[in-house]
Structures are given as structure tokens and as C-alpha cells.
Amino acid sequence: MLKYLQEYRSPKDALRLQEKIRRLPLNGRRITLMEVCGSHTMAIHKFGIRELLPETVRLISGPGCPVCVTGMEYIDTALALAAQQGVIMATFGDMVKVPGSRSSLQLARSEGCDVRVVYSTLDALKLARENPARPVVFLAIGFETTAPTIAASLLEARRQSITNYSVLVAHKTMPPAMRALAADPGIGVQGYICPAHVSAVIGWKAYDFLPQEFGVACAVTGFEPLDILQGVYLLLRQVIRDEPRVDNEYSRVVSPDGNPAALDMLKEVFEPCDGNWRGVGMIPGSGLTLRSSWREYDATRRFAVECPPAQEPPGCICGDILKGRRDPVHCRLFGTVCTPEHPVGACMVSAEGTCAAWYKYR
Amino acid sequence: MCVAIPMKIQELRENNLCVAEIGGVSREISLMLLPDARVDDYVIVHAGFAIEKLDEKEALATIDLFRELDESLRMDETDHE
Numbered sequence: 001m002l003k004y005l006q007e008y009r010s011p012k013d014a015l016r017l018q019e020k021i022r023r024l025p026l027n028g029r030r031i032t033l034m035e036v037c038g039s040h041t042m043a044i045h046k047f048g049i050r051e052l053l054p055e056t057v058r059l060i061s062g063p064g065c066p067v068c069v070t071g072m073e074y075i076d077t078a079l080a081l082a083a084q085q086g087v088i089m090a091t092f093g094d095m096v097k098v099p100g101s102r103s104s105l106q107l108a109r110s111e112g113c114d115v116r117v118v119y120s121t122l123d124a125l126k127l128a129r130e131n132p133a134r135p136v137v138f139l140a141i142g143f144e145t146t147a148p149t150i151a152a153s154l155l156e157a158r159r160q161s162i163t164n165y166s167v168l169v170a171h172k173t174m175p176p177a178m179r180a181l182a183a184d185p186g187i188g189v190q191g192y193i194c195p196a197h198v199s200a201v202i203g204w205k206a207y208d209f210l211p212q213e214f215g216v217a218c219a220v221t222g223f224e225p226l227d228i229l230q231g232v233y234l235l236l237r238q239v240i241r242d243e244p245r246v247d248n249e250y251s252r253v254v255s256p257d258g259n260p261a262a263l264d265m266l267k268e269v270f271e272p273c274d275g276n277w278r279g280v281g282m283i284p285g286s287g288l289t290l291r292s293s294w295r296e297y298d299a300t301r302r303f304a305v306e307c308p309p310a311q312e313p314p315g316c317i318c319g320d321i322l323k324g325r326r327d328p329v330h331c332r333l334f335g336t337v338c339t340p341e342h343p344v345g346a347c348m349v350s351a352e353g354t355c356a357a358w359y360k361y362r
Numbered sequence: 363m364c365v366a367i368p369m370k371i372q373e374l375r376e377n378n379l380c381v382a383e384i385g386g387v388s389r390e391i392s393l394m395l396l397p398d399a400r401v402d403d404y405v406i407v408h409a410g411f412a413i414e415k416l417d418e419k420e421a422l423a424t425i426d427l428f429r430e431l432d433e434s435l436r437m438d439e440t441d442h443e
Contacts, residue, residue, distance in 0.1 A: 004418075004421050004422060004425065005368065005421075007425050008425070013425075013428045013429060016428070016429065017428060037364060038363060038364070039363075039364055039365050065363065066363050066364075067363060092363070092409070094363055119409065119410055120392070120409050120410025120411065121409070121410070122392055122410055123410070142363055142364070143363075143364060145363075145364040145366070145408055145413065146363065146364065146408065146409060148395050148411070148413070149392075149395070149408070149409050149410065149411045152392065152394040152395060152411065155394075156394075195364060196364070197364040197365075197366050197406065197408060197413065197414075198364060200366075200406060200413055200414040201413060201414075223365070226428050227424075230424075230427065230428055249424065249427075250424075251417070251420040251423070251424060252416055252417045252418075252420040252421040252424060253406055253414050253415075253416055253417070254414075255414075259395060259396065259413060259414055261394070261395050261396060261397055262395040262396075262413060265394075265395065350363065352363060
């Protein structure tokens, strides 16, 4: 089975797809497509997808890296929690280097805070089980792909009566952000390359409102180069025919209605709230917060931490980059003071950020 | 961050856990989000959890679509010329 996956990288088929796209009757029309998933941004740069497309087709990156869109005040709160007596801070690796207003978890660790990188929430739960006298706080960030794994860890914590485990929640949901960007005339998105694994959880029908209410073309695609090329082909075909809809190129994983067990777990533990997207601002209904029946696991209720208001770094244009309005090369900090080793802005901090992708493959 | 990898389930364990393998590397994976997965299923694994099955028929059908070059082109040209 896995041998088939090699075929999703076949150079010969990539050229055929490129030809298929080039022969579409674009007639010089300028078409802007946005990928909203950081893993797509990386794949597009890694495989040189832009170079394969007609000049009039523009691919822009959206706010699809959960680390990048996590507000600075969240990092500041995480740092304040990590500094509490006895706390073990458990996190996915991507968060460690992210700068807050004054420090980062990496720096905090070097100053004596106990920050542990885990692969899974269940590893964080194991830390809690093995260290019953110490509070374990997990940094719960991520989109619909990741949020069910946090929900699952809370269900397990309750089942196993683990009381020293809590979470700092800043989950975000993709469709409300895609709605906000589609409604912004300054961006002019005509088609979305919809996220792959978010869609595995929520199902492709979750995007139906985009063609219906905004006339925006949608295609769910996988992360392999041929997946993305085929997705671009499907989107351009929708735009040319003026028949916006949701095409599902990633049918080997994504179903119309998503993963019912994961969705049930999300619903049981979380409820929607307004979400603050770093660089973009508040987007109504785009966040997840713990339901009242789960608030005992909210780290901010267990520890009294207060942070001064967060300060965004001056000169950074990440807000415009996250909305696809400007490219990283338009930022005077890019590649000079802002690099993957010393990230200044949101889009450089994670390997999947737009600036990090541009920097790596420039 | 939403990267997930395909793995093959080798063995089911208690408490919704299983052992899954890719490229000769095995690790314990949770099936809490995919409780009906079985041994020999290919699943997409994200942060230690199987989040969805990988459907072989659909995987092959998609590859066929990449190669459906001439048909779709003719269709487009008839539509627009």
C-alpha cells in the first residue's frame, strides 16, 4: 500500500499535470489561490509548485500554521505558568522557540524551568501519572486535527483520576478563519486549497458555505506534490467554469462528514469562542474553549498568573503575510534580523510558517 | 503542525491502544479517535493518535485521475471553445 504513495511524487505525472494546467483556457486571467495549511505551504515551496504554474496563477499562504497564529499573550502566560513552583510544562516541540514579549520556553528552560517536549498528549498524561506531586501543564494549541487529541487526554485524565494534569487552551478552528478571509475584499481569494488533515476530522462538507455564500472555489488536497497540482487544476477548472464547489482530491483520507469519534470528543470537551489570531486579530467563533464541565482542567484557573499586555515586535508585517496581502520578501526584517534561528515575527517561528518556508527554500 | 503519517496497524492492545509500523519502525498509537480500526488497516497518525483510515481504493483512483489527461482536456476544450 505505502508503495503507491511514491506514485504521488512521480516526476513524469507531475509534468503531465503541469501540461494539463497550462492548457486550461485561462486567457490571461489572473487567479489567486490560497493555501491555508502550513504543511501545504511547506510542500509548495519544497517541491517548487509555484514554478510549475502559469504566471497568472498566484498562490498565497494563509494563516494555517497554528504555532504562528497563537497570540503572544498566550506565550507570555505559558512562560508565567512554567515559572510556577514545581510545574512541569509539557508541549509539542514547535512551541519551544516561539518568542513571547520577553522570553521563550527555550530560554526559560535554560533558566531552570522544567519544559518537556512530548510527541503526544498521552505522553504528557504519563508525565502527570509518574510525577503525582507535581502539576503538569500541557500547551493545547492547534487546529481541528490536534484538538481532539487534547480532548482525548482530558477524557483519559478523568477516567484515570489524574488530577495534576491541566491544559492551557488556545485551539483555533479553520472554517471561521476561511470565512473571514473570503469576506475580506482586500485579499481577493478565488480558491482555497483546503487543509488536508483538518478536513480528515471535520469532513469536506464543512467548506460548503464558501462556494455557496462567497463563490469561492474549494479543493481539499493531500500534501504530496501531485496532490497539490491536481488540487490547483481542480480549482482553476472551477474558476474558469464559474462553478464553485468543494472538490475532494484527498478522498483516500477525507470523507464528507469527517471522523465522528473525533468530532464527538471535540464537542464533549470544547465549545466555540472568539479566537485571537496573532497578526490577524479577533475572528468570531474561531476558537475553542473548555466547556464548564471541564474547566477544572483549565491551567489558568489552577494558577493565578498575570501578564502585562503583550507587545508585538515593531516593523514586523506578519499580520499582512498571514492574510496573504504581502510576501515575506516585502518585510525589512526578513532574513536580516528575523531568521529561523532568531525569529522575530509569528511567521518565522515555526518550521511551517510562511516566512520560514520562504527562508528555507529561497 | 497538522502533518500526519500513514502507518500500518500490527497489533491491538488494551485501552484503545495499538502498535503501528512504518518503514520498520513501530510505536504505540492510540485508537481513541478511530475505535473501529483493525489489524492490517493503514491509518493516518497525528501526534500519537490515528485520526483516519487510509483507503486503498481511493488512493489508487486518485492516481488514475492524475493520468486522465486527454479526456479531461477534451472535455474542457469542448466546454469553452
